[in-house]
Amino acid sequence: MINAGTIKLKDDEFAELADIIYKHSGITFSATKKYLLENRLSRRIQELNFNSFKDYIYYLKYDVKKMQEMITLLNLVTINETYFLRERPQMDYLVNKVIPEMISKGKRNIKIWSAACSTGEEPYSIAILLKESGILSKARVDIFASDINTEVLETAQKGEYRTVSFRGVPPTIINKYFEKDGFIYKLSPEIKNMVTFYKANLIDRMASSRVGMADAIFCRNVLIYFDIPAKQKVIDMFYKTLAKDGFLFLGHSETLNKITDSFKMHNFGGGIVYIKE
Ligand SMILES: C[S@@+](CC[C@H](N)C(=O)[O-])C[C@H]1O[C@@H](n2cnc3c(N)ncnc32)[C@H](O)[C@@H]1O
Numbered sequence: 176m177i178n179a180g181t182i183k184l185k186d187d188e189f190a191e192l193a194d195i196i197y198k199h200s201g202i203t204f205s206a207t208k209k210y211l212l213e214n215r216l217s218r219r220i221q222e223l224n225f226n227s228f229k230d231y232i233y234y235l236k237y238d239v240k241k242m243q244e245m246i247t248l249l250n251l252v253t254i255n256e257t258y259f260l261r262e263r264p265q266m267d268y269l270v271n272k273v274i275p276e277m278i279s280k281g282k283r284n285i286k287i288w289s290a291a292c293s294t295g296e297e298p299y300s301i302a303i304l305l306k307e308s309g310i311l312s313k314a315r316v317d318i319f320a321s322d323i324n325t326e327v328l329e330t331a332q333k334g335e336y337r338t339v340s341f342r343g344v345p346p347t348i349i350n351k352y353f354e355k356d357g358f359i360y361k362l363s364p365e366i367k368n369m370v371t372f373y374k375a376n377l378i379d380r381m382a383s384s385r386v387g388m389a390d391a392i393f394c395r396n397v398l399i400y401f402d403i404p405a406k407q408k409v410i411d412m413f414y415k416t417l418a419k420d421g422f423l424f425l426g427h428s429e430t431l432n433k434i435t436d437s438f439k440m441h442n443f444g445g446g447i448v449y450i451k452e
Pocket of ligand 1: 199200201202253254255256257258261290291292293294297321322323324327375376377378394395396397426
């Protein structure tokens with residue numbers, strides 16, 4: 176039976192749970208975020224008919240279903256906030272400057288990876304801007320998009336959105352690429368077909384195996400949840416995945432400062448981009 180209410184998370188239980196989450200995802204929960212785990216996991220614990228976090232931690236560690244539960248746990252604790260054309264100057268720079276320059280140097284196959292894509296607004300925004308630019312007649316651009324959270328990936332693959340995903344998106348773009356059905360906006364198949372989604376954990380060094388070599392990686396608004404060793408692991412994997420002169424776009428509040436000095440930093444006017452030398 177499911178009871179209402181929050182189950183108390185004791186300090187030692189919090190430390191153990193935070194450690195499990197960190198080891199499986201790189202996400203760090205400081206003590207000030209204890210309430211967040213309490214709020215997000217209490218219902219799940221009640222669904223499983225447990226009374227305490229202690230029982231839940233035991234289940235996560237020893238039950239035959241522990242691997243399945245880890246997926247559910249990470250689905251519940253990740254922060255998936257995103258929207259179309261977020262931090263748009265980076266996307267415009269990619270589409271109007273980076274890719275045309277690659278094409279002018281003779282490149283005809285370009286790969287882009289949105290490495291923590293949440294519900295898909297980021298890779299689909301890039302796809303829409305590419306379509307708008309007319310550049311797709313000059314080169315083939317493959318867009319890969321991954322996330323650790325299986326639920327957001329299902330939403331991304333459906334390509335159905337609500338108004339909250341469209342903060343500041345020009346109505347001309349919405350009308351051109353979405354079909355309105357009640358409160359739902361359905362993305363046109365021509366854009367949906369431009370993006371390949373798959374599940375990947377950024378702290379797994381195989382996360383990029385589906386992509387192979389990438390010419391540009393977007394990893395925005397996720398490293399803020401990682402500590403320095405986890406960031407270094409992810410950035411090292413990106414470095415190996417990027418082609419020479421490849422581009423790495425991070426979120427506005429994220430930086431490679433204290434992480435690595437193997438990228439060249441370039442200020443393009445609308446923000447920073449890191450280039451593999
Ligand atoms: C705040 S969203 C950012 C979405 C998008 N990049 C943007 O900037 O709008 C962060 C995403 O990172 C994902 N994430 C967190 N840890 C991850 C990990 N270890 N591997 C892959 N994705 C992860 C979350 O599931 C979430 O969807």
